[in-house]
Amino acid sequence: MVRTSANAYVRYGFESSYKAAVGSPTNSFGLKTAVTGWTLTTNRTALAKLGQVEPDTFAYGQQQGSLSLGFVLGDTTSHKIFQAIYGEGTDGTPTSTQIYGGITANSATKTLAGNSMAIEIGADLETADSVRTLRGGILNTLAISAAVNDVVNCTADITYGKEDAPSTSFSANNVPAEASQPFTFAHGELKIANGSSTAVVAELQEADINWTQNAELLYSLNDNQAADAYKRVLEITGRFRASWKDNNKISALINQMKTDNGGTSRDHKETWGDAHTGTPEFKLTFATGDGKSITIELAGLSFMDHAVSGMEPVEPLFEELNWQAKFCKITAVPA
Amino acid sequence: MGTITYTALDDLINLLHNNWGGSGDAGREPVFEKSWERRSVGFGSDTREVVFLTPRQENIQYFGLYGSNFFHDLSVDLDIRSYYNEDRHNEIVKEVLRIIKANIRGSATFPYTDLRVMSSYSRSELMRNMYNHIITVSYRKSDP
Numbered sequence: 001m002v003r004t005s006a007n008a009y010v011r012y013g014f015e016s017s018y019k020a021a022v023g024s025p026t027n028s029f030g031l032k033t034a035v036t037g038w039t040l041t042t043n044r045t046a047l048a049k050l051g052q053v054e055p056d057t058f059a060y061g062q063q064q065g066s067l068s069l070g071f072v073l074g075d076t077t078s079h080k081i082f083q084a085i086y087g088e089g090t091d092g093t094p095t096s097t098q099i100y101g102g103i104t105a106n107s108a109t110k111t112l113a114g115n116s117m118a119i120e121i122g123a124d125l126e127t128a129d130s131v132r133t134l135r136g137g138i139l140n141t142l143a144i145s146a147a148v149n150d151v152v153n154c155t156a157d158i159t160y161g162k163e164d165a166p167s168t169s170f171s172a173n174n175v176p177a178e179a180s181q182p183f184t185f186a187h188g189e190l191k192i193a194n195g196s197s198t199a200v201v202a203e204l205q206e207a208d209i210n211w212t213q214n215a216e217l218l219y220s221l222n223d224n225q226a227a228d229a230y231k232r233v234l235e236i237t238g239r240f241r242a243s244w245k246d247n248n249k250i251s252a253l254i255n256q257m258k259t260d261n262g263g264t265s266r267d268h269k270e271t272w273g274d275a276h277t278g279t280p281e282f283k284l285t286f287a288t289g290d291g292k293s294i295t296i297e298l299a300g301l302s303f304m305d306h307a308v309s310g311m312e313p314v315e316p317l318f319e320e321l322n323w324q325a326k327f328c329k330i331t332a333v334p335a
Numbered sequence: 336m337g338t339i340t341y342t343a344l345d346d347l348i349n350l351l352h353n354n355w356g357g358s359g360d361a362g363r364e365p366v367f368e369k370s371w372e373r374r375s376v377g378f379g380s381d382t383r384e385v386v387f388l389t390p391r392q393e394n395i396q397y398f399g400l401y402g403s404n405f406f407h408d409l410s411v412d413l414d415i416r417s418y419y420n421e422d423r424h425n426e427i428v429k430e431v432l433r434i435i436k437a438n439i440r441g442s443a444t445f446p447y448t449d450l451r452v453m454s455s456y457s458r459s460e461l462m463r464n465m466y467n468h469i470i471t472v473s474y475r476k477s478d479p
Binding site (some may be wrong): 005006007008009010031032033034072102121149172179180181182186187287288289290291299319 | 397398399400401402403404406439440441442443445446448449451472475476478
């Protein structure tokens with residue numbers, strides 16, 4: 001009889017060193033966790049032979065896996081995934097608060113040491129249970145998306161360089177505890193600097209943030225599994241769509257961030273924060289009514305393009321900004 | 336892992352009761368009652384406004400692998416009935432909507448995920464001696 005995902009689970013932990021075993025990972029990605037894509041390849045090559053048209057033999061190459069996950073941002077558990085980008089969180093106030101990254105240069109870890117992931121996916125199957133352990137997982141991209149009338153959805157794309165032989169030791173006790181309440185659009189608020197402080201971006205329809213680590217697995221001779229992994233440029237990009245209220249943001253693009261306050265100053269400005277003082281430069285908060293929150297602060301914000309939608313009969317006018325930021329600080333209050 | 340149908344009504348009644356009058360011109364607080372607590376309605380309450388709460392569909396969504404979580408979305412009708420005049424009826428409807436909008440996020444006291452107005456319409460044209468307005472809200476909570 002076919003089994004459904006009601007017989008499966010996913011849990012993860014962080015490895016002390018690349019590919020090191022994690023005895024019993026306990027982390028849950030969030031609510032409604034779904035494995036939306038999962039592939040393991042050995043990069044097989046077919047070798048041909050002179051004198052025949054059929055392949056002569058097969059050779060096997062690098063082992064590489066990719067795992068795509070979707071989940072709903074939970075107020076208690078989901079913040080832990082930021083360790084894969086910024087390293088282990090530091091304690092804040094209150095003591096349950098975890099702070100990842102910072103809004104100055106060199107806040108993100110430069111290596112994946114201690115921040116690679118071991119992921120265990122178990123399925124209670126009909127004939128033989130399957131518990132697969134993926135090691136040396138690196139978080140390629142993490143995306144958070146909030147839209148009106150929806151929960152806050154996340155996706156994570158992970159590449160891994162080693163998979164252990166599957167086990168048949170499935171246990172329901174290994175299902176990770178998930179005590180979160182979901183964040184929804186009703187918990188979100190976006191603020192950006194307005195020249196003196198920060199102002200709420202009102203009538204916000206959608207807000208997305210994406211972290212792309214541009215990380216790669218490193219292989220070496222004498223092993224088909226990855227030996228290590230390394231990080232390259234950390235890209236923090238996103239967009240938001242809100243009611244089109246004024247020329248503030250389109251002027252910033254037209255002037256290439258140069259300010260034009262009363263026509264007296266048109267100095268070169270690099271970022272939104274250079275042109276419009278106020279701290280934080282960009283702040284996206286998800287907060288429940290009982291004190292739990294995840295706050296994402298950005299610095300070095302640069303708008304890439306501006307789009308207008310709804311300029312047709314009966315439709316509301318929205319402006320959409322695509323942006324990139326240099327630095328990010330995540331503050332999670334999970335309890 | 337139960338239902339939110341009945342606790343949601345208690346939450347809504349307490350929420351409306353605790354916040355009534357915040358707008359300043361809301362006037363006397365109506366009676367908030369679950370619809371089944373008064374089997375016969377009509378002339379019985381024509382001296383005081385009433386808001387009847389009726390739970391409708393509770394959509395329970397499977398929200399975690401291995402059946403670990405469930406997300407509940409309950410639709411509740413708030414049936415507002417008043418008997419004086421249109422101005423007074425308008426005040427009550429506005430105050431109910433104000434309270435719901437101001438409490439879209441749950442709190443420690445009312446630990447729901449969110450509370451949203453889904454529809455609002457008048458049924459007064461059907462009545463001779465009563466003003467009637469229906470507000471439908473969505474009350475969502477995970478793992479009650």
